[in-house]
Amino acid sequence: MRFPSGLSAFPITPADDTGRIDTAALRRLVGRLVAADVDSIGLLGSTGIYMYLTRDERRRAIDAALAESSGRVPVIAGIGALRTDEAVALARDAKDIGAAAGLLSAASYTPLTDDEVFEHFSAVAYGSGLPIVIYDNPGTTHFKFTSELVGRLAGVPGIVAIKNPGVGADETAKHLAGQRGTVPKGFSIGCSADWTAAETMIAGADTWYSVLGGLLPGVCLKIVRAAQQGDAAEAHRLDGMLEPLWELFRQYSSLRVVYALADLLGICRTEPPRPILPLAAPAKRQVADTLARLPVDILA
Structure with a gap:
């Protein structure tokens, strides 16, 4: 598949x-993403x-x-799981229901070797x-x-892409070029860590796997399209407007912040699973204050 x-x-x-x-x-959350015409949904x-x-x-x-x-x-x-047989079962479920692909991590309790991860993913x-x-x-x-x-994994039939963690701005192009040199043509290289993604997309990554995009797809799509069109200045400008949110992500974790954002924006009221606690009141006020200072068009 492409x-x-x-x-x-x-x-x-x-x-x-x-x-x-x-x-x-x-379904309301997914419906917002469909209406925004995102390229894919990472469930x-x-x-x-x-x-x-x-x-x-x-x-x-x-x-x-x-x-x-x-x-x-x-x-x-x-489809990540501690056991290989469980991950296979989850992948089969996803395929049977109609998912386009499965996102598989090297989840473990006992530290894994490269060979163990290779066998896990291949299986x-x-x-x-x-x-x-x-x-x-x-x-x-x-x-x-x-x-x-x-x-090695990119040579396994059916392993088609990677979602990379963020790397420092000075290392982005080098890391991307090095990885491209190890994978076949058509293998998709993507990035996460929202606060580094604009730079990585400008450097030529294929996909931004975005946490903020799950709530505010509009501005994230604008950054992606600017990078795809070679307009680095516009991508940097939009990314700079989001820096107050990126600082909150770095300080409190993106997961905790987006739960607070979903509530503050009136999109969805829920809490993360225990033992993860929602943001304490002072931190949530900090998120609300940051939200209030963002340009209105970013929140569309």
């Missing part, structure tokens, strides 16, 4: 304190609390998202038939994909 490029918007997954998903609220990523949900709840989430998108926007579903790709996106998220998994391992 993997969707551009903006992949990652919404939160509204759920109660037992882990039961509010599918009506999730059940880290912001989508995939590791806190049962297999049945993940199925319900994918069902709801696919019902709302009605085939208009591809859905990439998180999921071969065992499910679902196109796989490598999810490199060392902040949560404590495993970092080397360029050599990415190159």
Whole structure:
């Protein structure tokens, strides 16, 4: 398959304190992304609390998202699990329901070797038939994909893309070029860490996997389109307007901040799964103050 490029918007997954998903609220979130014409929807990523949900709840989430998108926007579903057989089962579920691809992390309790990760990803790709996106998220998994391992995995049929963590601005072009040198043509290289994404897209990344895009897709799409059209100045200008939000992301984590934003914007009222706590009142006021200072068109 040719993997969707551009903006992949990652919404939160509204759920109660037992882990039961509010599918009506999730459909509203997905509907906003479909209406904004994002390039793909990243369901059940880290912001989508995939590791806190049962297999049945993940199925319900994918069902709801696919019902709302009605085939208009591809859905990439998180399929990460500690056990390989569980990840295969989750990938098969996602494929059966109609997801375009699966987002697979190297989740573990015991630290994994490169060979173990290679076998894990290969087994999921071969065992499910679902196109796989490598999810490199060392902040949560404590495993970092080397360029050599990415190159090995990119040679496995069905492994089609990577979602990279953010790197420093000075390293962006070098990192991107180095990774391109290890993967076949057509393999999609993407970025996360919203505060570094504009620079990475300007440097030539294919996809921005965006947390903020799950709530405010309009401005994130403008950044992506400016980068795709070679207008670095406009991409930098828009990114600069979002710097107050990026500072909050760095200070409190993007997950906690977007939960607060969803409430403050009147989009969705829910809390992250325990033991993660919502932002304390002073921090939430800081988010509200930042929101109030942003230009109105950014919030569209």
